[in-house]
Amino acid sequence: MFPTFSFWLYLLFALNFVQNTITSTLRNETDYLALLKFKESISNDPYEILSSWNTSTHYCNWHGIACSLMQQRVIELDLDGYNLHGFISPHVGNLSFLISLNLANNSFFGKIPHELGRLFRLQELLINNNSMTGEIPTNLSSCSDLEVLYLQRNHLVGKIPIGISSLHKLQMLGISNNNLTGRIPPFIGNLSSLIVLSVGNNHLEGEIPVEICSLKNLTGLALAVNKLRGSFPSCLYNMSSLTGISVGPNDFNGSLPSNMFNTLSNLQYFAIGRNEFSGTIPISIANASSLLQLDLSRNNFVGQVPSLGKLHNLQRLNLGSNKLGDNSTKDLEFLKTLTNFTKLRVISISSNHFGGNLPNFVGNLSTQLSQLYVGGNPISGKIPAELGNLIGLIHLSMDNSNFEGIIPNTFGKFERMQQLLLNGNKLSGEVPSIIGNLSQLYLLSIRDNMLGGNIPSSIGHCQKLQSLDLSQNILRGTIPKKVFSLSSLTNLLNLSKNSLSGSLPIEVGKLISINKLDVSDNYLSGEIPVTIGECIVLDSLYLQGNSFNGTIPSSLASLKGLQYLDLSGNRLSGPIPNVLQNISVLKHLNVSFNMLEGEVPMEGVFGNVSRLVVTGNNKLCGGISELHLQPCPAKYINFAKHHNIKLTVVIVSVAAILLTVTIVLTIYQMRKKVEKKNSDPPIIDPLARVSYQDLHQGTDGFSARNLVGLGGFGSVYKGNLASEDKFVAIKVLNLQNKGAHKSFIVECNALKNMRHRNLVKVLTCCSSTDYKGQEFKALVFEYMNNGSLEQWLHPGIMNAGIQRLLDLDQRLNIIVDIASVLHYLHHECEQAVIHCDLKPSNVLLDDDMVAHVSDFGIARLVSAIDDTSHKEFSTIGIKGTVGYAPPEYGMGSEISTHGDMYSFGVLLLEMLTGRRPTDEMFEEGQNLHIFVEISFPNNILQILDPHLVPRNEEAKIEEGKSGNFPPIVEKCLVSLFRIGLACSVKSPKERMNIVDVTRELSIIKKAFLSGGIDLEF
Structure with missing residues (x-):
């Protein structure tokens, strides 16, 4: 009997089902293998995000993966903000159903794979904020459904590829902050759906192509910080869809049409500062009622400013540095x-x-x-x-x-x-005493006026002052001692060119962080206080044009960073101290027109006549020949000949006694060295060694000019080694300090197996003896050109007074970097490591402003055995630094990861407020935590670090950091403050742990950078 028609139909359906099942399985296998290859390309996954990518669960349930319901094909791969390090595997191109690929805010490197061009269903491609190199792939043109393309903040080169012109559905194009060259291509006009175009911070040249006016949906145009020139295409002023234009600084010129704001009535941001625009401000600006920010600064605008009465939403107005008014x-x-x-x-x-x-x-x-x-x-x-x-x-x-x-x-x-x-x-008049009411003041400049009277002692209430300049007035009276109690003075104290009298108080030594001190051209008298040698950060000291008497204090030799010293025009007597020639960085020394006598030294600054002025001291002699001074008499060069034979006998006898004592002490110390060597705990897996001779040569004999830092257990020098082709940092242990030797052992053990991109890399070490036979130990690290976080948060201590400031974006990145290190130390090392001394001076910044945690001299290694913690530690003393060490350590509690979290919380609050935890304002039970808690969450902008607000005319408005932040940024700030408070609570067990911190920081960073496109407004 023949099969019925229904049977054949059923058989056909079954065969088709089996074929589809087999095909689907094969396709699923393709996605599975592609994801595994992607995982293999990741070299560092600090948050263990990819740990879920294993065979125990279906790949559609892996972290960051979304699949279609029917075919179970991967349609979304989202790993935004997890600090992944590696390259983007070309196998991603096999995820043929992919609609969204988001790898933003990571550490991917290498070139963008050309295989991405095979993803013809792709609608979103986000690789912004990574370290990608090479050119933008031309075959992205095959991704014809692409709507969002974010490639900004990478290291991409080359021109904008012509292939982009075929992406007719593209709405968001972000390629700013790269190294792109060439012109803005005319084919940009083909992107008919484009809403935002951001190409700022590149090296683009030429004019804006007229074809850009074809983009009828364009709302945001960001071209800032390029080399663009010429005038705006006239059709640009007819693009009524535009809400934001940011084009400064460039070299644009020409005038603005008087009626431009009649058509550009929707503009909210108009930033054309730092160009060459000229003419008058368009009178039609009165109709731009939507404007929030208007920046016309640093151009050549002339004439009167028209009425701005209808701009009721205006937040920032910058007309600075033009030729406005008459x-x-x-x-x-x-x-x-x-x-x-x-x-x-x-x-x-x-x-x-x-x-x-x-x-x-x-x-x-x-x-x-x-x-x-x-x-x-x-x-x-x-x-x-x-x-x-x-x-x-x-x-x-x-x-x-x-x-x-x-x-x-x-x-x-x-x-x-x-x-x-x-x-x-x-x-005129007096400096009013009400100045003391300005308790938040950090810069006060009233120089070059006609102010008289006394300096009000109420200035001593301005406990945050970093720069005080009252020079070039007619102030009189003595200098109030309260001025010298302002330990916050780090940049400048300038009282020169007044009529001040009296002495320079010994309290001047309290200004231990002052960079420049100038009291010249007054009527000051008395001796120069020896305490001035305690101002160890001094770069410039000007005391000339007064009536100082007595001798030049030898304590000035303590000022190792002193570059300019002027003591001229006083009544100083006695010899020039020989120790001044040991200040290796001294560029200028003027001691002219005093009453100095004796031999002029010949080393250091005294060996260069162009850097030394000694005229007007008739009793000075000797020195280098270019000074043309008279030869010194015998009493200066051979003093011993004028003494009798008895003194010679005494000297010989004393010398013999000293020689005997020296021999005995040498034998004793040699024995102690042998005993010490035998008793020292071994350094596990010793690092490759370098010789003392190499370090001595690489630092010019550990010269003071190469000294870059001082710590509790030693000094840090900048140097060159034959084995390295770049500068290195050499940490030399002061073995006379208690605990220094053990610190060396602890740091070696802590660093020997640690590998993390945010740790300072140890290159080698030295355990030897110096040229005097004394024990010598040093560690050699990578050198960080941008110094420590301490120097950036508190710029007054920067060398040469250079102020380098961190913006909010940089601070957030540094916070994330530090948290990443703590996560690694506490949870990813073979043995958990507790740093014990986390603070800004132990966070170093490389050329790219990436943070690296350093100084593990008092770290602890912790191993879990039978659910109990066993700690390897020494008895160096109280762990950590005052202000950053948790309160329980001071009460004898054992060290723990909770202690590191406290230090992290304090450091985070310091980065947000700009206030050290040891600030003098925190007294009588107050501290940084309480200070923030009082203002949290409604008034945090009032306690925000003032350095986040632009200080100079170049960055006042376009930077957008005045304390009136966009809502998303303000929310991020609230979240950051909340983390800092949660980590720095008094109870250790109530503190936030690093796992939760890193997770929340990832969310904050993602929110802070939400949208990816930075219009630079």
């Missing part, structure tokens, strides 16, 4: 239209031609105004007392103008003021 009384009338703007935070009209008086109605501006810059204009008249109504001011700059009269007492209302610049005016 030095007339009507120049500042436009400010009256701003008095009802409640959202206004920053105004800069500095360095223009504005004249007349500063009108009283300025005091009617918003009390939320935080920055006001009016200096560098020919504005005259008195400072209006109404200015004191602006109680929200943080920065006020009125310098280099023609203000006269007194400093108003209403300035005492500025309780939030951090930077006050009144220098270069014609102010």
